[in-house]
Amino acid sequence: MFAIAPAMGKANLSASQLKLLSGKARWIFRVGEAGFPTVPTIALTRAAWEALQHERLQRDVRLRTHWIACLFKLVGKDETPPLLVVRTSAATHNGGLMSAKMGIAAPTNAEDAVDPTRALAKAIKNAFDSYGFGQGWTGRADEDRGKQIVLVQSVAEGEIEQFLTRNATTGALGPAPLNGAPLPRFPESVDALVSLLDAKAGRHMCCTVAIRKGQVLFLSARPSQVTAAADLEAAVDRVTRKVWTAQNAVSRVDPTRLTQLLHPRLKSKDGVTPIAMGLGVSPGAASGVIVFNAEDAARMRARGKHCILVVNETGPADIEGMKAATGILTARGGMTSHAGVIARITGKPCVASVRTMSVDASEMVCRIGDREFRMGDRLTIDGSDGSVYLGTLPLAQPHIGGAIGKLLGWSDASRTISVRTNAETVDSAMTALSFGAEGIGLARSEHMFFSTERMVALRRMILSEDEEDRSRAVNGLVDFQTGDYSNLFSAMKGLPVTVRLFDPPLHEFLPRSDEDIEETAASLGLAVRALRLRLERLAEFNPMLGHRGVRLAITYPEILQMQMQAIMAGARAASETQNEPVSVEVMVPFVSTASEVAWVRERVYAIAANSGLLRSERVKFAFGTMIELPRACLRAGEIASMVDFFSFGTNDLTQTTFGISRDDAPTFLTAYQRKGVYERDPFVSIDEKGVGEMIQIAIERGRAANPKLKIGICGEHAGDPASLKFFSGLGVDYVSCSPYRVPVARLTLAQTSA
């Protein structure tokens, strides 16, 4: 127990007393110390209170005397004992705490000051009782509990007013209204208090004062949660006002909150309850009418209407529908499902794996729980947290104002790890560039086949038994892609572009519906029966571990040939229209042995050499591998000697290290987190002890064999702040994340480098 704001003079606290100050007590002390008029206040720890009570039962008076001396410090010059207020002072905002107990008469004798049947001591006891068990400072509940604080203050006379130190939406320096209700005209001295608190706290504070005869008396303050936008504007404003250095601002803004600024989002979740929860696989919110197929989605779009494509799961045939829709909602599939991948690429909000939903596409009806929905009914989805709402909820559009630009600019000054993006279209590359991407770390080449015309050619190449027909298809595909690559390289203006060779199993590109199969068979001159047989043989039990990645390059060398030709032709075309040399990096995915890398390397360099560009100054060429399998990590030394760079595919590496298919994980991951088996979802934040050690092993062995080896991280984890901090400690050269995550990575990596 000690006076943190005595009625007269300074508090003169010891270092150990200062350390105990938490919650409001801290702000009262700091404001009082700064010389601003503050209501007289005593802070009483639970440990002190319990010692007082123990002493009382022992009929001792030593501590009581000290306590009463403290209470006397609340008495001002007029020497009239004030009425008292008892309030809690929790370190974190906590429902269930006692609200301030006002107007308690000062105790009239010494025993009254400690007897819990009397008003003051009773209020203090109730305040301590309203705390939970421990506040989590040290993780040792008993110790934490002893540090809980109750405040005893003089009652302040005058009008009690509450306000924010800064505007909750714009971040402008206050005083600002708390709940939209207008504020009274404050005396000028409030501005000094606001500036004082803002500088001390470095965040929005909710402040309580008493105003009497133009005098402002500070009562208490606590931090207030505001939107990411307001936080950010405030941070930049503090730099402008020289309260903070730019470096302070960079280190104090929470990178995870930046994403809220970069996607449409629900204006408010107050008073709305989701009707279902799925996985948020592509962030942002979307509202619109339900459609069940691509045609209806296109129709809605043509009419300028927002729509949500609702399906059991998506496949290549749905791509046009997905592009036309505002958002996507699926009953199945996970983060790496077709729906998830395409949604993130196209920037569409997507909620997947809604287990309480079923869709009957032919009947054009879907059920979510007990409810039935038909085309035209309205839904809102939030791909950031996986929630699904009834009706059309109001959305806020992304706001990329000057503040975020300034902050990121400052952050680049202290950042040493490059930030690239995962992109394969000029559109998404441009978005990423506008967010500050320094290259493309992952261009998933297979996405260049995601259009009806190219899909037909690709199918022809895979399925046709007619040699000539096949080679026509290959040539057609080379032509298509050459333009794509040329445009992508040009858009990146000499920044590095890493093209990953074809990765997914071929069957993902083949027809599925009866109609589609019949059409394809007819176009190839195959019997439907024969085509079905071939499709059946291409189907896989565990496609994640199947015929994909480098295995395709080795078994279908014509695919590798076609891709390399297109990449080199694209590089040539781009190099002829710009001053900067084109920087092409070819990357082979899903390798598990050095022999696979050697096989592909030989052919890649043969084609690259054949293009005549390897010795040209107009093109910089590099060859590398994805490292995404445990065996590749162990054999990293052998592999490193054959490549210029490693890029860790942390999604697949997490899947294989844990033996978890991300698409199938939702059925047990929820139970795992509920039962405390996993602390966090390893697909969201990198598992440092397992997958992390794998990466560490690979980096050590890789760099030992090839000191020039460049090391990158691509995959979802490259956009997650916790994971980025870990990668930064491993000494990687670059990370590559989705365009909307580039700002998050820039800021996080600036914080870890500082």
Place this chain on the structure above:
Amino acid sequence: MFAIAPAMGKANLSASQLKLLSGKARWIFRVGEAGFPTVPTIALTRAAWEALQHERLQRDVRLRTHWIACLFKLVGKDETPPLLVVRTSAATHNGGLMSAKMGIAAPTNAEDAVDPTRALAKAIKNAFDSYGFGQGWTGRADEDRGKQIVLVQSVAEGEIEQFLTRNATTGALGPAPLNGAPLPRFPESVDALVSLLDAKAGRHMCCTVAIRKGQVLFLSARPSQVTAAADLEAAVDRVTRKVWTAQNAVSRVDPTRLTQLLHPRLKSKDGVTPIAMGLGVSPGAASGVIVFNAEDAARMRARGKHCILVVNETGPADIEGMKAATGILTARGGMTSHAGVIARITGKPCVASVRTMSVDASEMVCRIGDREFRMGDRLTIDGSDGSVYLGTLPLAQPHIGGAIGKLLGWSDASRTISVRTNAETVDSAMTALSFGAEGIGLARSEHMFFSTERMVALRRMILSEDEEDRSRAVNGLVDFQTGDYSNLFSAMKGLPVTVRLFDPPLHEFLPRSDEDIEETAASLGLAVRALRLRLERLAEFNPMLGHRGVRLAITYPEILQMQMQAIMAGARAASETQNEPVSVEVMVPFVSTASEVAWVRERVYAIAANSGLLRSERVKFAFGTMIELPRACLRAGEIASMVDFFSFGTNDLTQTTFGISRDDAPTFLTAYQRKGVYERDPFVSIDEKGVGEMIQIAIERGRAANPKLKIGICGEHAGDPASLKFFSGLGVDYVSCSPYRVPVARLTLAQTSA
């Protein structure tokens, strides 16, 4: 060039000359040295021959003089120059070598002896030319080439005869006929030659002699490949004759050849060509008529007719059919497919993944390549190599005679690593015991549900929404299994039995066909539509990495509860009928974190303690984990402190370390082996550099944390000699393989320990 068998006196070879002797030259020298009459013979290396020719062009005569001196050593007491024979003497049997050139006149002057236009030198030159380039002694082709040998012998007078030193089928000491044709009556001295050669070579030799006037003259010998059975009988016979020690026999029999003795096999593959190739997923050969479903298989069996069940792939509904069939042939699936697993458990030969086959079960017709087959047509399959033959080929039944028993008995004397078996039925446990298994290292508990009655109860437990109905199903399942466990423990008479908790995804046990779904829905009182929806939700994209193993125990604790109750009740029942204490080891599969192990451990011990058996001397109880995921290997230290043993599941560990689904691998593994990307199939022989390092890391970390940790290997690799040698070097305590592989493991581990 030197005489290895001069007409008179000893050869007196130097150590470096002795080292050069290979092929027939070696046997001629050794027989001659032993004092048996041998045709005079000179061995000429290519290096010597080329030096002679070089000298001739230089018009020098030093070497020629030496060569002629050698030729003179072929001349006997009568001093008449003999007619000569020139033959090759390759280290390994080699098609394309020149056959012996007989009756060459001895050269009449010095130049004749080296001039390749003259008969002798010409024959020698032709003999050298017929060799390939290098013979693979040193791996350095030039050096090997220099060591190639051509023999120059005197022509022997008399009848030329060929015979084997031992019978090709029974292994009895010879002389024995080479190709079934009866032998003439030999002079008694042949027996001495046979014994001499058998002792020197330690294997069946094919021997050529000349017989004249009751005298036997040795000409040459070469090793002969015979059946594994004959090899084995001969080895044991050599020990009986004290030519070998028991230890010699153990170290000289090839363990891989033992498996040939333990399954029915094709009598001969001469003159038959497979009509298709698939994967041999369960060894042994089977012949019979084609059937397409369980009912027809049962009908055939009832009539005492062998049949082959031919399907696209098998599922739980096919189990009865598989049991009734003699062999199984599938168009899809791999080594770990349902068909493969059940076939190996039930000991049925099975060929899977025949890509040129398609089955139309409803039309009761299958196509293999261009051919069409209907019910009743005959096929023969060989599950050892995956071949499929037209018609019924003759089979040889397994012969487990006294010889194999003796050899394995000897092998146990030097073996330090235990050999257990993978078995869950009393039948297969008994088979394994008869092969010398020292316990069960893997009882796959889910196989106890593979009968129609239990499957119904299991489905009821998984699907029923009626609490009471569910608990009835659970109790029923406990009762069923208690008997199974009791019988299994009793059969093993106190040897350890490791029960692996439920591992596969639940959907593997749920109905698939329309009819089955309708029946199940009716029996559970569920709407068909509702059941279909639940089935759809339980389906998985990558079941290998899905909701299985420990994940089931944590999400469906009632399954764990049911299994543990049955295991403890079974242990109690068995302990009451035998003198030895029952040794139960409970093993949790597919863990990736220590927290999973802790969660299961707590519940397993609670139920075990509750049974009252933990403190009983009648039951020994242990708890362990499968280590089959890369993350479990890395976190082995943490995990080891909570368990008594690790058992490495090398199949799943290979799948996750390589990122290869074994079921899907055939599509690219063939191309990988053809293109030299993989040296060997990592699912057959353990990948030492990748998966092997994973195991090594886990053993090091596990033993460091828990020095008492017992370490086993279960999985296919535990029956593969190359892999067993590797495991032996890691210091494992036991291996566990399928019953028919137990002898292979016993012999291999004796060889590695010696």
